[in-house]
Amino acid sequence: MVKRTALLLGIAVSALQLSAQSVILNNNGKKPTVAIKNAMVVPVTAAVCNNCTIVFSGGKITAIGANAAVPDDAMVIDGTGLRVYPGMIDSGTRIGLTEVESVPGTNDISELGDLNPNAFAAIALNPHSNVIPVTRINGITAAVASPGGGIVSGQSALIQLSGWTPKEMLIQSPLALNINFPRLRTSSFDDQPQDEEAEKEARKSYTEQLDKLRDLFRDANAYAKAASARMKDVNVKRFDRDVMLESMVPVVQGRVPVIIHANLERDIRAAIKFADEEKIKMILADADDVARVIPDLKKRDIPVILGPILAIPPREDDPYDLIFTNAQKLNEAGIRFSIQSDDAHNARNLPYHAAMCAAFGLPKDVALKAITIYPAQIFGVADRMGSLEVGKRADLFISDGDPLEITTNVKRVFIDGEDIPMDSYQTLLYKKFLARP
């Protein structure tokens, strides 16, 4: 037993070393005036502008156009043969919340217990995680960082992938509450014969989980009502504060949306029903079976976060391309959607998740939107980001080609107008070992 403690300790120590802060250069705090000239500018929300100039200053885009004026003090970048895109936004990640998956000490994703609405990703963000530079130098400039686990996992934050403190990284928090909708699994899908006991047990636990969730919302509604009554009138009897229910108030008041994670048709349907009952502002996430519930989503204008796209279908009989084709089905039906990597270390591959949808029918420009303007719209920040438009945040990158193609290289990245060093822990190791004598 002593040995075991030592072992745990050993893990803790190594965890410390591993989460030792990134030594990669960070943003320099300056938001200069920059003009990129002669580039192909892809605003996403407007037509592609060839031989174009884009100017940004103080962190905001100030001009886009073939004849945009270049201010005298501007740092000029020759964009000949290059392209400019809005920074990509990953709609669901663990960025900032994990460093090494297998080392518990470096992970702040899942809190204990089923109900953790008060677990805010914004609290535990590590701005110096090595994952951040690795991700941003491939053109992903913002990400949704979400807690996971349990039934109510906690609340996501929309973060920019630079900053010296968590606060500097935050674009919006809380962004959304996350619910892993209870799943009914009364039988395995493959060879095992049905076990009646197991089925009963599964149904019971499913009902219990649903009840827990309903109770939470009922209590939160009551709490919100009492709180607002007391806010209006101090003579209303005081009540004990509750940290969990308090975090639910913006949710039940409809100010914070709920990302409900559900994969299979029956779980999605149950989730929609729940959202109807609780009058939740619902965003559906994961949703492998999304194509089976299109009318229901359409009727309620529920947006969908798809992904990871590079994943295998849930059932043996599902078409091999089930997950690749969902985006186009939503696109055709006019349902709002975006794409997530649902990853941390390889959130940098976000554009290739989108590209796989394009390989299976989604128009290429829509695939790009699904990782730029669409997430901004779904999360209500499209006034600030998600496309190249005058007045929006200068989150953008310069590449030598279509960023959805793997063989394209991202040359420079600007986040909130700041010039981001194109290095990461990995490029430094690369350079170090290229130089091995």
Added chain:
Amino acid sequence: MKQIAERRAQIAGFTIALCLGFAAFAQNVTVIRDATILTITHGKIEHGSVVMRGGKIVAVGLDAQVSVPSGATVIDGAGKYVTPGIIDTHSHTSVDGSVNEISLPNSGAVRIGDVLTNEDVNVYRQLAGGTTTALVLHGSANSIGGQSQIVKWKYGRPLSEWFIPDAPRTIKFALGENPKSSNFRPPPGIPAQYPATRMGVEEVIRKSFLDAKDYMAKWDEYDARKKRGENPIPPRRDLMLDVMADILRGKVDVHSHCYRTDEILMLLNLSDELGFKVRELHHVLEGYKVAREIAAHGVGGGTFIDWWGFKAEAYDAIPYNVAMMENAGVVTVVNSDSDELARRLNLDAAKAIKYGGLSEDEALKLCTINGAKLLRLDHRLGSIEVGKDADLVIWTGHPFSTYSRVETTFIEGDVYFDRTKDLAMRAELAKEKRDRLKKEADEEGKNKKGKKEPANG
């Protein structure tokens, strides 16, 4: 979902028209015309043709140079790309039950080839990603794991046809966190599995080989005594020591899971000292740190291009690893270790262009001929050359474009995946499922009704 139709052909002797397109055409002659052919070993042929007959490639070249045999099935490849089948040197797909015999530090006696299943739909999904050949490996729970199996993904065919007759025997070794049980432990009541350090991992491997040498000596001694006309008690045959001895005899190829600099060098040094050959270092995420040592030993490297951070020993993994190893002269491959990733190894290979600047030609080798070399099957696999197996993939565009899809996958001239047929068969199979469930429900309904009617008295 046509997998099911194919399977059904194999299963019960169902004669279902659906599967006819997918089986029993080894005698067919098929020609792909007017495609861009990425031969791998002889460059790119635009407006080229490939002829497949009797499971082999019998002609390849410019359209003008290749004549279409009479009676051949002709596929119009205009605008399409053709590559050899993708080779995945690290798979666990199609294993029935656990991929690990965890209970022993050396589980060399067990064989993956004993427990394959031809009913894993992931095989079909991989065919839909152009993968045709795989090394199916034992897991990495032990310093020396089980014997692995090289197969072709002949989904829908009996397992006996999956095995490649002249494929070498292989065995899995594993170094680092997994064999030392860093991330999983036995439940209470079971003592920890030896070893717990990289030192112990080395000891297990060293001792296994020393034991094997003793074992071989015992058998030599026995044979000698027999030859002298004596009648000695035979040594006891031991399946684990048998395979260790066969490694020493060069009859079994070592494929070792590894991550860190120290353990990579440990294994290379041990192989020098004890006289065995390592064929491929798998994962080898720090290979770039010691690429020249690996190259000097003539050992290959197979890796994930960009996975990192999933455990401590994967923290220094960089996507430049592949290019750095390849440039140092290591025969390098991208492999999957994943049912999912195995469907798109072409795209992992493309990343070696992005990270480290390999040329397109070099990168193409990462998922084709290099794998064939490491499996010692490059005489029949890995490139489009006359005489090689007709394992071919037709793509809608360049396989390094993220927008490309696999159209058709051939193994030995037979179609194992075809997107058009796949799409056509979906409704058919959905109908069969509906019908079967309905029939079942109807029968049950009848029985229930019968039950409900009160019996006489």
Added chain:
Amino acid sequence: MRSKWTPVLPILLLLLPIAAQAQAPGVYAITGATVHPANGPDIVNGTVLIRDGLIEAVGANVAIPPDAAVIDAKGAHVYPGLIDAQTSLGFPSARPQTRRRGGGGQRGAQQEQLPETSPAYIAMRNVNLTDDDIDAARGIGVTTIVTAPAFGIFNGQSAVLNLGTGTAEERVIKSPAAMQISFNPRPAWTFPDSLMGVIAYIRQTMLDAQWYSSARAVYDKNPTVGPRPETSESLEAMQPVIAKNLPVVFVADGELMIRRAQKIASEFGLRYIISGGRQGYRFADDLKAANVPVLVSVKWPIAPTSKEDREEQPLRVIRDRQLAPTTPSVFVKSGVTFALVSGAGKTGDFIPGIRKAMDNGLSADDALKATTIWPARIFGVDRQLGSLEHGKIANVVVSDKPIFDKEAKITREFVDGREVRLPSPDKKAGESAPSAVDGTWRLTVRSSQGDVAVTVTLHNENGALTGTFSGDKGSGDIRNGSFDGTTVEFTVAVKGQSETESSDWVFHGTLDGTSMSGSVTTSLGTVQFTGSKGR
């Protein structure tokens, strides 16, 4: 091992003749029934004459001797007793897994005695048939079983037993009947914990058996040749197997598993039988070509109860579920030798399972053969059993309707020529009474640090115990529980000094009515415990 029988045996032998003499004269004539002899055409209004345990005559015109007790079976049907050729009756469904390291150091997959079973485990010596087991079988017309434990890999040497009265030894028709092998991986971290490990283990055991035979032969010829080879009970027991004198029953259901078994069998030149075989419909011709008999388990795959769950299942599984019951009729067409068995199913499911095979094309005649003469042939007991013929053992069943009919009821039954008790009609076949061990027990463990109170709630299901414990040392589920009628075994994980520390206490006790006592093995040594059944 299980020495329970050894001291009793001589006494039993002494008592035997006396017991036998106390019986009434065994001469019966069953008359007026439709006789289904299983080896020939049905006889309308036939007679079966039983004398001294054997069938004396069967026919339409059998003279009824004056000393015969006449049973008028007009309108009824008479059959040879059914044989259920694959059961684990008389054995618990699971044994406590005494976990053993596969080897702390460097051990390979060499021969070892697995604690659950081994080749030397003899079913005949260890079988413990309860009245419930016997009643359930007799109640559906089964008079003979082949039984061996289902747990472990080398399940042991099975026995063909008649379900008459008397001791296990008196019931034996044949022992050993076969060496039974199952592909059961053991718990993780215990060799072999994977299917491939199981196969390697079987293969190594076969090699070891071959080596044993050759090493012993060399040594026996010339003891000066070298160090004496070890003596091994297990390898000794394997000798008839590798010499092809004893068949192996491989328990294998699916096609892939059957083919794996066949591969091992051909590698070592074994005589073998497949048991399970529900996917036999897929490759009956191959099985015919291999000339391998199959004991087809009628425990057919069942559908999930909910419609939604069914729709979630792969077509492959649905198709297999619907086609599995065609296996027997496909076998008849292909000429595969087979029997129908309850296999891993409950006795009570045997007849409904056979009916399902009949719904899927098996004729009633073949269903009868597949439960009588064919299994008798497969196990080499067809000179004694399997049909109503002169000279065969008088296992005779009288049924009011054709025996596989839904409403059929067994009215009279003879085993070894003696009429046997049938279960009362209100008792459902296969249903067992609550076990004596079921309930809450208050136990006191006399530990070195003083008495420790532990309350356990136990539930027995076919010899496997489940339940919970609570008390001074924490609470939780019991593990590795077993109950064989007298001996109780289970393990609890008790709390130690610190939060993280826990260790196992292994209870081994004997049940005596409502009290229990025995020993507890702890990490600090073995101590005693006593206790009684609470409310």
